Amino acid sequence: MDSRFHWWQTGIIYQIYPRSFQDSNGDGIGDLPGIESRLDYVRSLNVSAIWLSPIYPSPMHDFGYDVADYCNIHPLFGTLADFDRLLAETHRCGLKLILDLVPNHTSDEHPWFIESRSSRDNPKRDWYIWRDPAPDGGPPNNWLSYFGGPAWTFDPHTGQYYLHQFVKQQPELNYRNPAVLTAMLDNMRFWLDRGVDGFRVDVIWLMMKDPLFRDEPPNPAWNGINPHDSLLHLYTANLPEVHDLIHAMRRVLDEYDDRMMVGEIYLPNEELAKYYGTPEAPECHLPFNFHLIHVPWKAAAVRQLVDDYEASVPPHGWPNWVLGNHDQHRLATRVGADQARVANMLLLTLRGTPTCYYGDEIGMHDVPIPPDMVQDPPAVNQPEIAHIVGRDPERTPMQWDASPNAGFAPAGVRTWLPVADDYAVRNVAVQSADPTSILSFFRALTALRGAEPALTIGAYRSLDVAADDVFVYERRHGDSRLLIALNFVGAARRLDLSAVARQAQVILSTELTGPRQVTLADLDLRPNEGLILRI
Numbered sequence: 354m355d356s357r358f359h360w361w362q363t364g365i366i367y368q369i370y371p372r373s374f375q376d377s378n379g380d381g382i383g384d385l386p387g388i389e390s391r392l393d394y395v396r397s398l399n400v401s402a403i404w405l406s407p408i409y410p411s412p413m414h415d416f417g418y419d420v421a422d423y424c425n426i427h428p429l430f431g432t433l434a435d436f437d438r439l440l441a442e443t444h445r446c447g448l449k450l451i452l453d454l455v456p457n458h459t460s461d462e463h464p465w466f467i468e469s470r471s472s473r474d475n476p477k478r479d480w481y482i483w484r485d486p487a488p489d490g491g492p493p494n495n496w497l498s499y500f501g502g503p504a505w506t507f508d509p510h511t512g513q514y515y516l517h518q519f520v521k522q523q524p525e526l527n528y529r530n531p532a533v534l535t536a537m538l539d540n541m542r543f544w545l546d547r548g549v550d551g552f553r554v555d556v557i558w559l560m561m562k563d564p565l566f567r568d569e570p571p572n573p574a575w576n577g578i579n580p581h582d583s584l585l586h587l588y589t590a591n592l593p594e595v596h597d598l599i600h601a602m603r604r605v606l607d608e609y610d611d612r613m614m615v616g617e618i619y620l621p622n623e624e625l626a627k628y629y630g631t632p633e634a635p636e637c638h639l640p641f642n643f644h645l646i647h648v649p650w651k652a653a654a655v656r657q658l659v660d661d662y663e664a665s666v667p668p669h670g671w672p673n674w675v676l677g678n679h680d681q682h683r684l685a686t687r688v689g690a691d692q693a694r695v696a697n698m699l700l701l702t703l704r705g706t707p708t709c710y711y712g713d714e715i716g717m718h719d720v721p722i723p724p725d726m727v728q729d730p731p732a733v734n735q736p737e738i739a740h741i742v743g744r745d746p747e748r749t750p751m752q753w754d755a756s757p758n759a760g761f762a763p764a765g766v767r768t769w770l771p772v773a774d775d776y777a778v779r780n781v782a783v784q785s786a787d788p789t790s791i792l793s794f795f796r797a798l799t800a801l802r803g804a805e806p807a808l809t810i811g812a813y814r815s816l817d818v819a820a821d822d823v824f825v826y827e828r829r830h831g832d833s834r835l836l837i838a839l840n841f842v843g844a845a846r847r848l849d850l851s852a853v854a855r856q857a858q859v860i861l862s863t864e865l866t867g868p869r870q871v872t873l874a875d876l877d878l879r880p881n882e883g884l885i886l887r888i
């Protein structure tokens with residue numbers, strides 16, 4: 354590979370949700386030794402880096418996104434020694450390891466918050482966001498939690514409210530106090546010194562709030578479903594001052610060799626692009642681009658999205674794409690099982706770093722959660738919209754084989770979330786033995802991506818085609834030219850691409866039909882088929 358490019362540009366990031374990957378000690382919850390035991394599998398996917406959702410000590414009110422100690426490992430997942438071994442083994446396999454950093458809020462059990470809430474004049478009082486009640490005794494303003502209800506909780510002991518945009522056990526840090534940033538940068542160094550290759554930074558675009566604490570205005574476009582969407586988040590998200598913070602975090606990464614950060618940011622292109630920073634003051638290496646998760650799954654809409662995003666990435670920025678994560682309904686549920694291969698072909702042939710969510714490579718779908726097993730706070734707090742906002746369905750155990758508990762945990766153990774009911778047929782073992790499975794397709798696709806510089810560092814250009822429901826684009830590097838043709842519907846489509854070239858060689862089909870020569874004047878795509886062609 355061209356040495357001017359970094360691993361986080363040419364490689365694929367694979368997200369592991371540690372609770373659900375592999376349980377090694379029979380408690381029904383995944384752990385670090387479990388992940389270590391599956392590294393050969395991860396390597397077989399031809400990915401370059403693993404991102405682990407939080408593994409720090411935590412009371413688990415938000416499943417680890419409520420951190421009680423930034424510099425240790427939750428006993429559920431193992432020990433620091435287990436972590437060091439996992440990191441060493443990951444590196445030995447030629448893979449990188451990215452940790453989740455959660456700087457916006459801590460757990461209410463973090464020693465900083467315990468001090469902060471102890472009295473109004475505690476030196477750590479100002480590390481969090483405390484406000485007096487409104488004149489009627491209610492919350493200081495109308496800000497809302499993403500997980501239902503107000504973003505403020507009253508603390509009777511000191512007579513003030515503290516801010517939390519997630520559960521009330523996740524008080525938000527006050528980055529207007531420089532000591533807070535200094536402390537968080539030290540937490541980063543703790544892991545960088547140990548050798549981690551970077552961070553996925555949680556809700557990075559929320560880290561600064563309006564210093565005047567103004568009410569947020571109503572959202573005129575609200576569809577009446579999720580109360581959090583009823584306001585326009587002008588004063589709790591995407592404040593201009595956040596960029597200074599991110600640049601400070603970037604400077605710490607740049608003290609080390611070849612580390613990176615990818616920031617969680619849900620914003621339109623124009624705003625998202627600002628999170629690269631400038632060449633003089635760089636910020637995120639990759640600001641997560643989640644647009645494929647929300648776009649209507651139609652060829653024309655996806656083309657428009659890709660072209661618009663491509664146009665928005667600044668010259669010093671590197672694009673990236675995501676199809677799923679632990680907060681979003683599973684890909685196979687969103688686009689349907691028939692389109693899951695097309696979607697993966699898209700993700701892995703666009704220009705930019707792809708992030709894949711564990712299990713999507715075997716086509717895992719959302720798992721219905723029985724009411725007594727629902728655990729995710731937005732679902733627990735808002736039962737009437739639990740089916741929309743609940744995230745348990747996309748966090749279920751990885752399906753390794755047809756044995757009880759799908760090989761995730763020993764037989765007889767109650768797993769923390771239920772295993773999908775189709776695990777006996779949809780699992781790694783069955784699909785590895787089937788040369789036509791989605792897993793075999795995924796491996797062929799990622800192998801091809803790794804072997805073709807056009808797919809990683811090549812230029813992108815979309816093509817006008819007369820057929821509906823088809824998205825065609827070219828990736829080009831030097832003399833190497835590849836066409837990707839994706840059929841977004843369950844009906845055959847015929848294309849005339851003779852303006853590009855006369856003949857082409859199919860090098861990969863979503864149906865794994867093997868290489869063949871085709872005439873581009875009448876290129877046939879089967880229902881739900883995607884092709885990669887060499888011209």
Ligand code: GLC
Pocket residue numbers: 415418419455519555556617679680
């Ligand atoms: C991010 C995480 C999500 C978590 C929230 C609060 O959005 O991805 O899982 O609940 O931040 O930390």
